[in-house]
Amino acid sequence: MPAPVALAPRRPRTPATTALAGTHPAREHPGIARRSIALSSATRALSVERLNQIMADTMTLRDLYKKHHWQVNGPNFYPLHLLYDKHYTEQAALVDVIGERVQMLGGTTIAMAPDVAAITVVPRPPREREDSVSQLRRLLDAHEKVIDEIRQAARTTGEAGDAGSNDLLSGAVLQTNEMQSWFISQHLPEGPTAHD
Numbered sequence: 001m002p003a004p005v006a007l008a009p010r011r012p013r014t015p016a017t018t019a020l021a022g023t024h025p026a027r028e029h030p031g032i033a034r035r036s037i038a039l040s041s042a043t044r045a046l047s048v049e050r051l052n053q054i055m056a057d058t059m060t061l062r063d064l065y066k067k068h069h070w071q072v073n074g075p076n077f078y079p080l081h082l083l084y085d086k087h088y089t090e091q092a093a094l095v096d097v098i099g100e101r102v103q104m105l106g107g108t109t110i111a112m113a114p115d116v117a118a119i120t121v122v123p124r125p126p127r128e129r130e131d132s133v134s135q136l137r138r139l140l141d142a143h144e145k146v147i148d149e150i151r152q153a154a155r156t157t158g159e160a161g162d163a164g165s166n167d168l169l170s171g172a173v174l175q176t177n178e179m180q181s182w183f184i185s186q187h188l189p190e191g192p193t194a195h196d
């Protein structure tokens with residue numbers, strides 16, 4: 001008869017994970033579909049809520065870049081026209097990844113403009129054209145507000161044990177916003193001295 005295999009002791013859960021793992025994985029949180037990814041529905045519901053906030057903010061930033069791409073004028077028209085469209089494309093790519101992550105976790109991604117407008121932290125810009133310096137300052141302010149939300153969401157999902165969401169938020173999402181904020185700051189009149 002073979003000797004019994006010694007099982008490695010189970011790694012204790014962190015306090016944060018224990019607090020959020022009170023719901024058995026098989027018992028679903030309301031509005032959260034079942035997923036077999038070893039995360040409780042309560043943890044996934046928390047991540048979905050945080051990711052949908054970042055989704056709304058990212059969709060708003062994406063659209064703000066396209067607005068400015070179309071409406072920019074003045075002596076820096078050409079480089080700003082191109083830069084805004086590059087950043088728009090990068091934000092659009094983030095929107096798709098965040099939206100799919102929400103669905104992957106069993107949630108329902110926020111998608112339509114009225115729902116986005118209701119929760120985004122980015123202030124609504126005027127419908128009319130703004131001068132290019134106002135556009136840049138608006139974008140810089142929007143990035144800082146969104147980056148603050150991203151950092152909080154990354155912290156929350158990390159502490160809850162959702163490594164995938166934490167990785168997405170603190171990797172691609174945060175670093176794209178930090179990079180874009182830097183590029184935008186360099187085009188401000190005070191940029192080379194105040195934002196070097």
Ligand SMILES: [Fe+2]
Pocket residue numbers: 069085
């Ligand atoms: Fe265009």
